[in-house]
Amino acid sequence: MKIEVLEMSDRFAKFVLSDASIAFANGLRRAMLAEVPTLAITEVNLYNNTSVLYDEQLGLRLSLIPIKANTDELVPKEECMCDDNCPACEVSMTLSAEGPKMVYSGDFVSSDPEIFPSDENIPIVELKDGQQLFLEALAHVGHGKNHSRWQAGIACGYKTYPVVTFHNCDKCRSCIEACPKDIIQMGPSGAEIQDNDMLECTLCRSCADVCGINAITVDQDERAFIFNVESDGSYSAEELIQQASKALKKKSDGMLEVLEHF
Amino acid sequence: MIPVRCFSCGGVIANKWEEFKRRVYEGESSDTILDDLRVTRYCCRRMMLSHVELVDTIAPYY
Numbered sequence: 001m002k003i004e005v006l007e008m009s010d011r012f013a014k015f016v017l018s019d020a021s022i023a024f025a026n027g028l029r030r031a032m033l034a035e036v037p038t039l040a041i042t043e044v045n046l047y048n049n050t051s052v053l054y055d056e057q058l059g060l061r062l063s064l065i066p067i068k069a070n071t072d073e074l075v076p077k078e079e080c081m082c083d084d085n086c087p088a089c090e091v092s093m094t095l096s097a098e099g100p101k102m103v104y105s106g107d108f109v110s111s112d113p114e115i116f117p118s119d120e121n122i123p124i125v126e127l128k129d130g131q132q133l134f135l136e137a138l139a140h141v142g143h144g145k146n147h148s149r150w151q152a153g154i155a156c157g158y159k160t161y162p163v164v165t166f167h168n169c170d171k172c173r174s175c176i177e178a179c180p181k182d183i184i185q186m187g188p189s190g191a192e193i194q195d196n197d198m199l200e201c202t203l204c205r206s207c208a209d210v211c212g213i214n215a216i217t218v219d220q221d222e223r224a225f226i227f228n229v230e231s232d233g234s235y236s237a238e239e240l241i242q243q244a245s246k247a248l249k250k251k252s253d254g255m256l257e258v259l260e261h262f
Numbered sequence: 263m264i265p266v267r268c269f270s271c272g273g274v275i276a277n278k279w280e281e282f283k284r285r286v287y288e289g290e291s292s293d294t295i296l297d298d299l300r301v302t303r304y305c306c307r308r309m310m311l312s313h314v315e316l317v318d319t320i321a322p323y324y
Contacts, residue, residue, distance in 0.1 A: 012300070052320050053263070064266035066274060119277035122266055126317045128324070154273040155303060232267075232274050 006199070011230060013237035016161065016199075018224035025158050025225040028244055032153035034145035035247035037076070038234045039069040039091065039115065041149070043138040050131045051099075061124055062137055063149045065105045066234040068118040071243075076141045091115050091139040099127030108137070115139075118233030152240055154230040161224035162201035166191050169215050175207035190215075199226055264313050270305035282310055 001024075007014040017025060041062045046055050053061070069091070080089035092111045097103045106120025127133060144151035169190025176184045176191060183197035184207060193201070201218075208216045231240045264279040278299045285295045296307050 050324075052317055052324055061263070061266050064274075119274065121280060122274070122276040123263060123279065125263060128321045131324070148267065148272045151272045155271040230273065232272070233277075 008238055010236050011233060013227070013229040013231075013241065015227050015229075016224060017158070017227055018161070018221075020223060020225065022160075022222060022225075025227075027248055028241075029156050029158055029227075031244035031247045032156040032229060032240060033151060035143055035251075036152045036235070036240060036243045037071045037074075037141050037143055037247075038150045038152045039067045039071060039074065039139045039141055040147075041065065041067070041093070041137040042140045042142070045136040045138070046134075047136070048132050048134040051125045051127055051133055052131075053125050058125060058133075058135075062135075063147075065122055065124075066118045066152070066232040067115060067139055068234055069112075069115040071141055074141045076143075085138075087112075089140065093137045093139065095124075095133065095135050095137065097127060097133045099131040100129045101127050103127060103133060152232055152234050153244070154232050156227070156229045158225040158227045159203075160220040160222055161226060162198055162203050163219045163221050164193055164198065164201060164207070165217050165219070167215050167217075168213070170213055172212065174210045174212070175216060178206045178210040180204060180206060263315075263317060265309060268303075268306045268309050271303060273303070273306050275301065275306050275309050279310065279313075 001020050002018045004016040004018070005013070006016065017028075044059045044062060046058070049055055049058060051058070073088075074091075075089050077085070077089045080086060082089065093108045095103070095108050097107060103124045103126070104120060105117040105122035105124060108117055110116050125133065142150040144153070171186065171190055173186065173191075176186065181200045181202065183193050183200050184191050185194065203218060203220060205218045208218045229237050229241060231237045235243060264276050266276045267273060268275050278301060282292070282295055282299065286292055292311060296310060301307055301310060
């Protein structure tokens with residue numbers, strides 16, 4: 001298995017995974033979307049809410065705010081050994097504001113300084129003159145498969161690596177005009193696509209269809225995948241990929257354990 | 263209020279709303295702002311483009 005990183009920023013990643021099966025690539029994609037443990041608000045104790053939003057609407061908005069935390073130190077509530085709640089499975093955050101004011105996710109006061117909303121500028125509600133908001137939010141660890149509030153990977157996807165080849169090109173240029181991505185260029189021995197541009201190919205076959213002498217073959221390498229990964233901010237893109245791999249490893253370790261005790 | 267996440271993909275969009283709104287008022291064209299903010303998918307773009315702020319409309323009746 002080989003990985004070639006094309007882009008790795010805080011929230012975005014693009015890489016080519018080669019020498020891997022479709023099953024593995026899809027497993028990794030699904031793990032990023034559904035199996036990465038994250039922290040999200042699941043319960044809200046409202047002490048005062050005179051804002052324009054109902055309590056339930058407010059609760060929904062709060063739950064969808066991504067929270068940055070070290071989830072290795074936290075456990076999901078159903079796996080925790082405690083009776084009701086403890087610092088290992090529950091994090092409390094309070095919010096207190098009085099209008100006129102726009103309440104932002106950054107106004108939360110967390111009980112743990114290491115745990116805070118990953119974006120400070122998410123507007124929660126606009127308070128008009130005299131309106132008040134006072135609440136305690138309880139955050140728990142969960143997985144994306146249960147609710148979108150825990151979904152750390154956003155629209156993570158892959159496509160197979162495109163392989164476009166030209167044989168005996170007669171330099172008629174019709175494929176260059178047909179390509180919707182404008183990646184085909186005229187080289188010395190006929191039409192060609194540069195290696196970097198090949199990543200842009202969507203395998204639409206417009207070039208092959210328009211070619212009068214069938215000089216173009218559009219194929220795909222089913223052992224190489226171009227991944228696009230986006231994080232919601234609760235992890236960096238790099239951590240998200242690591243956490244997804246960890247989740248896959250944990251699952252196969254669980255399988256191994258079951259088989260050993262069979 | 264702008265939804266916190268995109269309805270379709272779950273991407274966080276609310277953190278980009280205020281900058282988007284300010285730059286639209288300043289006269290920039292919305293497509294270049296969205297490209298600039300890396301709101302690339304059309305599901306997230308429609309969230310921003312089609313959003314209507316209703317807080318000020320509702321507030322007098324509270």
